[in-house]
Amino acid sequence: MADHSSHHHDTEPGVIAEPQTKAIWKTFIILSVLTAFEFLIAFTINAGFLKTSIFVLMTIVKAFYIVGEFMHLKHEVKSLIWAIILPCIFVVWLLLALLMEGGFIFVAR
Protein backbone atom coordinates (compact mmCIF):
# COMPACT_ATOMS: atom_id res chain seq x y z
CA MET A 1 0.00 0.00 0.00
CA ALA A 2 2.94 2.28 0.68
CA ASP A 3 3.68 2.91 -3.00
CA HIS A 4 0.05 3.94 -3.59
CA SER A 5 0.17 6.65 -0.93
CA SER A 6 1.56 9.18 -3.42
CA HIS A 7 -1.72 8.94 -5.35
CA HIS A 8 -3.77 9.77 -2.27
CA HIS A 9 -6.00 12.79 -2.80
CA ASP A 10 -4.82 14.81 0.19
CA THR A 11 -1.18 14.76 -0.79
CA GLU A 12 -1.57 15.47 -4.51
CA PRO A 13 -0.90 19.19 -5.15
CA GLY A 14 -3.45 19.58 -7.99
CA VAL A 15 -6.42 18.41 -5.94
CA ILE A 16 -8.88 21.04 -4.73
CA ALA A 17 -10.46 20.87 -1.30
CA GLU A 18 -14.21 20.94 -0.74
CA PRO A 19 -15.73 24.47 -0.45
CA GLN A 20 -16.55 25.73 3.04
CA THR A 21 -19.35 28.18 2.32
CA LYS A 22 -21.85 27.59 5.14
CA ALA A 23 -20.89 30.72 7.11
CA ILE A 24 -21.02 32.85 3.93
CA TRP A 25 -24.58 31.84 3.08
CA LYS A 26 -25.66 32.25 6.69
CA THR A 27 -24.35 35.84 6.64
CA PHE A 28 -26.10 36.45 3.32
CA ILE A 29 -29.44 35.25 4.74
CA ILE A 30 -29.02 37.49 7.82
CA LEU A 31 -28.29 40.53 5.61
CA SER A 32 -31.26 39.79 3.34
CA VAL A 33 -33.67 39.32 6.23
CA LEU A 34 -32.49 42.57 7.87
CA THR A 35 -32.95 44.49 4.59
CA ALA A 36 -36.44 43.01 4.16
CA PHE A 37 -37.22 43.97 7.77
CA GLU A 38 -36.10 47.56 7.05
CA PHE A 39 -38.60 47.68 4.17
CA LEU A 40 -41.35 46.44 6.46
CA ILE A 41 -40.52 49.16 9.00
CA ALA A 42 -40.37 51.84 6.27
CA PHE A 43 -44.05 51.34 5.46
CA THR A 44 -45.57 50.36 8.80
CA ILE A 45 -44.14 52.79 11.36
CA ASN A 46 -44.68 56.55 11.18
CA ALA A 47 -41.65 58.84 10.99
CA GLY A 48 -40.19 59.56 14.41
CA PHE A 49 -37.57 58.66 16.95
CA LEU A 50 -38.53 54.96 17.11
CA LYS A 51 -38.35 54.49 13.34
CA THR A 52 -34.98 56.24 13.05
CA SER A 53 -33.57 54.23 15.98
CA ILE A 54 -34.63 50.93 14.39
CA PHE A 55 -33.01 51.94 11.08
CA VAL A 56 -29.75 52.98 12.74
CA LEU A 57 -29.69 49.76 14.78
CA MET A 58 -30.36 47.59 11.68
CA THR A 59 -27.59 49.43 9.80
CA ILE A 60 -25.07 48.85 12.58
CA VAL A 61 -25.98 45.14 12.72
CA LYS A 62 -25.60 44.87 8.92
CA ALA A 63 -22.26 46.71 9.08
CA PHE A 64 -21.13 44.29 11.81
CA TYR A 65 -21.85 41.27 9.61
CA ILE A 66 -20.28 42.77 6.46
CA VAL A 67 -17.12 43.95 8.22
CA GLY A 68 -16.91 41.02 10.65
CA GLU A 69 -17.63 38.11 8.32
CA PHE A 70 -17.16 39.26 4.71
CA MET A 71 -14.15 41.45 5.46
CA HIS A 72 -12.98 38.93 8.04
CA LEU A 73 -12.22 41.59 10.66
CA LYS A 74 -13.84 39.49 13.41
CA HIS A 75 -11.09 36.91 12.95
CA GLU A 76 -8.16 39.36 12.93
CA VAL A 77 -6.03 40.27 15.97
CA LYS A 78 -7.43 42.67 18.58
CA SER A 79 -5.06 45.53 17.75
CA LEU A 80 -6.24 45.58 14.12
CA ILE A 81 -9.91 45.43 15.14
CA TRP A 82 -9.47 48.45 17.44
CA ALA A 83 -7.35 50.32 14.87
CA ILE A 84 -10.40 50.20 12.59
CA ILE A 85 -13.22 50.68 15.10
CA LEU A 86 -11.78 53.49 17.26
CA PRO A 87 -11.56 56.14 14.49
CA CYS A 88 -15.16 55.30 13.50
CA ILE A 89 -16.36 56.09 17.03
CA PHE A 90 -15.01 59.63 16.57
CA VAL A 91 -17.00 59.87 13.34
CA VAL A 92 -20.18 59.17 15.33
CA TRP A 93 -19.23 62.04 17.63
CA LEU A 94 -18.75 64.36 14.62
CA LEU A 95 -22.11 63.25 13.23
CA LEU A 96 -24.01 63.99 16.45
CA ALA A 97 -22.24 67.32 16.96
CA LEU A 98 -23.04 68.53 13.43
CA LEU A 99 -26.65 67.29 13.56
CA MET A 100 -27.13 69.53 16.60
CA GLU A 101 -25.33 72.34 14.80
CA GLY A 102 -27.75 71.90 11.89
CA GLY A 103 -30.66 72.26 14.29
CA PHE A 104 -29.19 75.55 15.58
CA ILE A 105 -28.78 76.83 12.00
CA PHE A 106 -32.47 76.07 11.39
CA VAL A 107 -33.48 78.03 14.48
CA ALA A 108 -31.22 80.96 13.49
CA ARG A 109 -32.69 81.23 9.96
Place this chain on the structure above:
Amino acid sequence: MAATATTEAPVFDKKTWMGGVEPMKVSYGKLMMWFFLISDTFTFSALLVTYGLIRFSFQAYDPAIHGEFHFSNLYWPIPEKVYEAVPFLHGIELPLVFVGIMTFILIFSSVTMVLAVEAGHRMDKAAVEKYMLWTILGGLTFLGSQAWEWAHFIHGTDEGTVIREIVNGQWVERTIFGANLTENQYGPPAFADLFFFITGFHGTHVLSGVVLNILIFYRTAFGLYQRRGHYEMVEKVGLYWHFVDLVWVFVFTFFYLV
Protein backbone atom coordinates in the same frame (compact mmCIF):
# COMPACT_ATOMS: atom_id res chain seq x y z
CA MET B 1 32.29 31.52 -2.88
CA ALA B 2 31.29 34.17 -0.42
CA ALA B 3 28.53 35.42 -2.71
CA THR B 4 26.49 32.19 -2.60
CA ALA B 5 24.53 33.30 0.47
CA THR B 6 23.43 36.57 -1.12
CA THR B 7 22.65 35.32 -4.64
CA GLU B 8 20.33 32.63 -3.32
CA ALA B 9 16.83 33.32 -4.66
CA PRO B 10 14.69 34.84 -1.88
CA VAL B 11 11.95 32.52 -0.69
CA PHE B 12 8.68 34.35 -1.12
CA ASP B 13 6.65 34.36 2.03
CA LYS B 14 3.52 36.52 2.02
CA LYS B 15 3.43 36.36 5.80
CA THR B 16 6.57 38.36 6.52
CA TRP B 17 7.38 41.96 5.73
CA MET B 18 10.80 43.20 4.63
CA GLY B 19 11.94 43.44 8.24
CA GLY B 20 10.97 39.83 8.79
CA VAL B 21 8.08 40.50 11.15
CA GLU B 22 4.35 40.81 10.52
CA PRO B 23 2.60 43.67 12.37
CA MET B 24 -0.98 42.88 13.41
CA LYS B 25 -0.60 39.42 11.86
CA VAL B 26 -1.64 40.59 8.40
CA SER B 27 0.35 40.92 5.20
CA TYR B 28 1.60 44.33 4.12
CA GLY B 29 -0.91 44.66 1.30
CA LYS B 30 -3.93 43.79 3.40
CA LEU B 31 -2.97 46.16 6.23
CA MET B 32 -2.46 49.01 3.77
CA MET B 33 -5.83 48.23 2.18
CA TRP B 34 -7.42 48.50 5.64
CA PHE B 35 -5.71 51.87 6.23
CA PHE B 36 -6.87 53.10 2.83
CA LEU B 37 -10.41 51.97 3.64
CA ILE B 38 -10.41 53.80 6.96
CA SER B 39 -9.37 57.00 5.16
CA ASP B 40 -12.12 56.41 2.59
CA THR B 41 -14.52 55.92 5.50
CA PHE B 42 -13.69 59.47 6.61
CA THR B 43 -14.46 60.84 3.15
CA PHE B 44 -17.84 59.11 2.98
CA SER B 45 -18.57 60.06 6.61
CA ALA B 46 -17.89 63.68 5.73
CA LEU B 47 -20.45 63.50 2.92
CA LEU B 48 -23.09 61.79 5.07
CA VAL B 49 -22.46 64.11 8.04
CA THR B 50 -22.87 67.05 5.64
CA TYR B 51 -26.19 65.56 4.54
CA GLY B 52 -27.30 65.38 8.18
CA LEU B 53 -26.19 68.95 8.93
CA ILE B 54 -27.92 70.45 5.89
CA ARG B 55 -31.08 68.39 6.36
CA PHE B 56 -31.39 69.50 9.99
CA SER B 57 -30.88 73.12 8.98
CA PHE B 58 -33.97 72.96 6.71
CA GLN B 59 -37.64 72.87 7.56
CA ALA B 60 -38.84 69.26 7.92
CA TYR B 61 -42.11 68.14 6.31
CA ASP B 62 -44.94 68.35 8.86
CA PRO B 63 -48.47 67.30 7.81
CA ALA B 64 -49.98 69.71 10.37
CA ILE B 65 -48.32 72.75 8.71
CA HIS B 66 -47.91 71.75 5.06
CA GLY B 67 -50.97 69.55 4.49
CA GLU B 68 -50.79 66.57 2.16
CA PHE B 69 -47.28 65.88 0.86
CA HIS B 70 -46.37 67.51 -2.42
CA PHE B 71 -42.99 68.49 -3.81
CA SER B 72 -42.01 71.94 -2.57
CA ASN B 73 -38.78 73.83 -2.07
CA LEU B 74 -40.09 75.03 1.29
CA TYR B 75 -39.24 71.83 3.14
CA TRP B 76 -37.00 68.76 2.91
CA PRO B 77 -38.75 66.01 0.87
CA ILE B 78 -39.62 62.51 2.12
CA PRO B 79 -37.23 60.21 0.17
CA GLU B 80 -39.83 57.49 -0.43
CA LYS B 81 -41.99 60.06 -2.28
CA VAL B 82 -39.02 60.98 -4.51
CA TYR B 83 -37.70 57.51 -5.31
CA GLU B 84 -40.80 55.64 -6.35
CA ALA B 85 -40.18 54.84 -10.02
CA VAL B 86 -39.15 51.47 -11.45
CA PRO B 87 -37.95 50.90 -15.04
CA PHE B 88 -40.67 49.70 -17.48
CA LEU B 89 -43.39 50.50 -14.93
CA HIS B 90 -43.99 54.13 -15.85
CA GLY B 91 -46.54 56.01 -13.77
CA ILE B 92 -46.89 53.30 -11.10
CA GLU B 93 -45.95 54.40 -7.59
CA LEU B 94 -43.58 51.83 -6.12
CA PRO B 95 -41.74 53.63 -3.30
CA LEU B 96 -38.17 52.44 -2.70
CA VAL B 97 -38.68 49.23 -4.69
CA PHE B 98 -35.98 49.97 -7.26
CA VAL B 99 -33.43 51.09 -4.67
CA GLY B 100 -34.27 47.91 -2.73
CA ILE B 101 -33.45 45.84 -5.81
CA MET B 102 -30.17 47.77 -6.18
CA THR B 103 -29.30 47.07 -2.53
CA PHE B 104 -29.99 43.39 -3.03
CA ILE B 105 -27.82 43.27 -6.19
CA LEU B 106 -24.89 44.82 -4.33
CA ILE B 107 -25.22 42.54 -1.29
CA PHE B 108 -25.35 39.55 -3.64
CA SER B 109 -22.24 40.66 -5.50
CA SER B 110 -20.52 40.93 -2.11
CA VAL B 111 -21.47 37.29 -1.48
CA THR B 112 -20.03 36.12 -4.81
CA MET B 113 -16.87 38.11 -4.00
CA VAL B 114 -16.42 36.36 -0.66
CA LEU B 115 -17.05 33.04 -2.45
CA ALA B 116 -14.23 33.95 -4.85
CA VAL B 117 -11.94 34.65 -1.88
CA GLU B 118 -12.90 31.31 -0.36
CA ALA B 119 -12.19 29.53 -3.65
CA GLY B 120 -8.80 31.30 -3.77
CA HIS B 121 -7.89 29.82 -0.37
CA ARG B 122 -8.47 26.38 -1.87
CA MET B 123 -6.44 27.29 -5.01
CA ASP B 124 -9.55 26.53 -7.08
CA LYS B 125 -8.82 28.60 -10.20
CA ALA B 126 -12.03 27.70 -12.05
CA ALA B 127 -14.23 28.67 -9.07
CA VAL B 128 -12.37 31.99 -8.59
CA GLU B 129 -12.99 32.82 -12.27
CA LYS B 130 -16.67 31.89 -12.01
CA TYR B 131 -17.34 33.96 -8.88
CA MET B 132 -15.30 36.92 -10.13
CA LEU B 133 -17.46 36.97 -13.28
CA TRP B 134 -20.64 36.97 -11.15
CA THR B 135 -19.21 39.81 -9.03
CA ILE B 136 -18.36 41.86 -12.15
CA LEU B 137 -21.86 41.21 -13.52
CA GLY B 138 -23.41 42.36 -10.21
CA GLY B 139 -21.30 45.51 -10.21
CA LEU B 140 -22.21 46.38 -13.80
CA THR B 141 -25.92 45.75 -13.10
CA PHE B 142 -25.74 48.08 -10.11
CA LEU B 143 -24.03 50.78 -12.19
CA GLY B 144 -26.68 50.43 -14.91
CA SER B 145 -29.45 50.74 -12.31
CA GLN B 146 -27.83 53.83 -10.87
CA ALA B 147 -27.52 55.37 -14.33
CA TRP B 148 -31.25 54.81 -14.83
CA GLU B 149 -32.05 56.31 -11.42
CA TRP B 150 -29.94 59.40 -12.18
CA ALA B 151 -31.60 59.80 -15.58
CA HIS B 152 -35.04 59.60 -13.99
CA PHE B 153 -34.09 62.01 -11.22
CA ILE B 154 -32.68 64.51 -13.73
CA HIS B 155 -35.66 64.36 -16.10
CA GLY B 156 -38.26 64.49 -13.37
CA THR B 157 -41.94 63.58 -13.23
CA ASP B 158 -44.50 64.20 -16.00
CA GLU B 159 -46.22 67.00 -14.06
CA GLY B 160 -43.17 68.80 -12.73
CA THR B 161 -43.47 71.17 -9.79
CA VAL B 162 -44.68 74.75 -9.86
CA ILE B 163 -42.42 77.08 -7.90
CA ARG B 164 -42.87 80.73 -7.01
CA GLU B 165 -39.82 82.95 -7.05
CA ILE B 166 -38.92 86.63 -7.19
CA VAL B 167 -37.46 87.68 -10.56
CA ASN B 168 -36.61 91.40 -10.91
CA GLY B 169 -38.81 92.27 -7.94
CA GLN B 170 -41.86 90.39 -9.30
CA TRP B 171 -43.32 87.09 -8.04
CA VAL B 172 -43.17 84.66 -10.97
CA GLU B 173 -44.61 81.14 -11.19
CA ARG B 174 -42.67 78.57 -13.16
CA THR B 175 -42.86 74.80 -13.61
CA ILE B 176 -39.58 72.92 -13.20
CA PHE B 177 -38.96 69.33 -14.21
CA GLY B 178 -36.39 67.12 -12.53
CA ALA B 179 -33.25 68.35 -10.87
CA ASN B 180 -29.76 69.64 -11.53
CA LEU B 181 -27.22 71.33 -9.29
CA THR B 182 -29.16 74.63 -9.13
CA GLU B 183 -32.82 73.64 -9.56
CA ASN B 184 -34.79 70.83 -7.97
CA GLN B 185 -38.45 69.92 -8.46
CA TYR B 186 -38.43 67.55 -5.46
CA GLY B 187 -37.35 69.98 -2.77
CA PRO B 188 -34.57 72.42 -1.86
CA PRO B 189 -31.70 72.45 -4.45
CA ALA B 190 -29.33 71.23 -1.68
CA PHE B 191 -31.25 67.93 -1.62
CA ALA B 192 -30.43 67.27 -5.30
CA ASP B 193 -26.82 68.43 -4.83
CA LEU B 194 -26.32 65.94 -2.00
CA PHE B 195 -28.01 63.20 -4.02
CA PHE B 196 -25.60 63.77 -6.92
CA PHE B 197 -22.53 64.04 -4.70
CA ILE B 198 -23.19 61.09 -2.39
CA THR B 199 -24.56 58.54 -4.86
CA GLY B 200 -22.12 59.82 -7.50
CA PHE B 201 -19.10 59.38 -5.23
CA HIS B 202 -20.33 55.92 -4.29
CA GLY B 203 -20.96 55.07 -7.97
CA THR B 204 -17.39 56.14 -8.80
CA HIS B 205 -16.18 53.68 -6.18
CA VAL B 206 -18.33 50.92 -7.69
CA LEU B 207 -16.90 51.74 -11.13
CA SER B 208 -13.28 51.55 -9.93
CA GLY B 209 -14.20 48.34 -8.05
CA VAL B 210 -15.52 46.81 -11.26
CA VAL B 211 -12.32 47.81 -13.10
CA LEU B 212 -10.20 46.19 -10.34
CA ASN B 213 -12.40 43.08 -10.42
CA ILE B 214 -11.95 42.79 -14.18
CA LEU B 215 -8.17 43.07 -13.70
CA ILE B 216 -8.25 40.34 -11.02
CA PHE B 217 -10.39 38.12 -13.26
CA TYR B 218 -7.98 38.62 -16.16
CA ARG B 219 -4.93 37.77 -14.08
CA THR B 220 -6.67 34.75 -12.52
CA ALA B 221 -7.68 33.47 -15.96
CA PHE B 222 -4.07 33.74 -17.14
CA GLY B 223 -2.93 31.75 -14.11
CA LEU B 224 -0.81 34.48 -12.48
CA TYR B 225 -2.04 33.76 -8.93
CA GLN B 226 -1.81 30.00 -9.46
CA ARG B 227 1.88 30.44 -10.39
CA ARG B 228 2.42 32.84 -7.49
CA GLY B 229 1.08 30.21 -5.12
CA HIS B 230 -1.66 32.25 -3.44
CA TYR B 231 -4.73 34.33 -4.26
CA GLU B 232 -4.14 37.16 -1.79
CA MET B 233 -4.82 39.79 -4.46
CA VAL B 234 -8.42 38.53 -4.64
CA GLU B 235 -8.70 39.10 -0.88
CA LYS B 236 -7.36 42.66 -1.07
CA VAL B 237 -9.68 43.69 -3.87
CA GLY B 238 -12.40 41.78 -2.04
CA LEU B 239 -11.88 44.05 0.99
CA TYR B 240 -12.41 47.07 -1.24
CA TRP B 241 -15.52 45.56 -2.83
CA HIS B 242 -17.11 44.75 0.55
CA PHE B 243 -16.34 48.29 1.68
CA VAL B 244 -18.26 49.64 -1.33
CA ASP B 245 -21.19 47.42 -0.33
CA LEU B 246 -20.87 48.62 3.27
CA VAL B 247 -21.01 52.27 2.20
CA TRP B 248 -24.16 51.53 0.22
CA VAL B 249 -25.77 50.04 3.36
CA PHE B 250 -25.20 53.41 5.06
CA VAL B 251 -26.27 55.48 2.05
CA PHE B 252 -29.42 53.33 1.74
CA THR B 253 -30.36 53.97 5.37
CA PHE B 254 -29.44 57.64 5.73
CA PHE B 255 -30.40 58.85 2.27
CA TYR B 256 -33.37 56.67 1.30
CA LEU B 257 -34.95 55.37 4.51
CA VAL B 258 -34.57 57.94 7.30
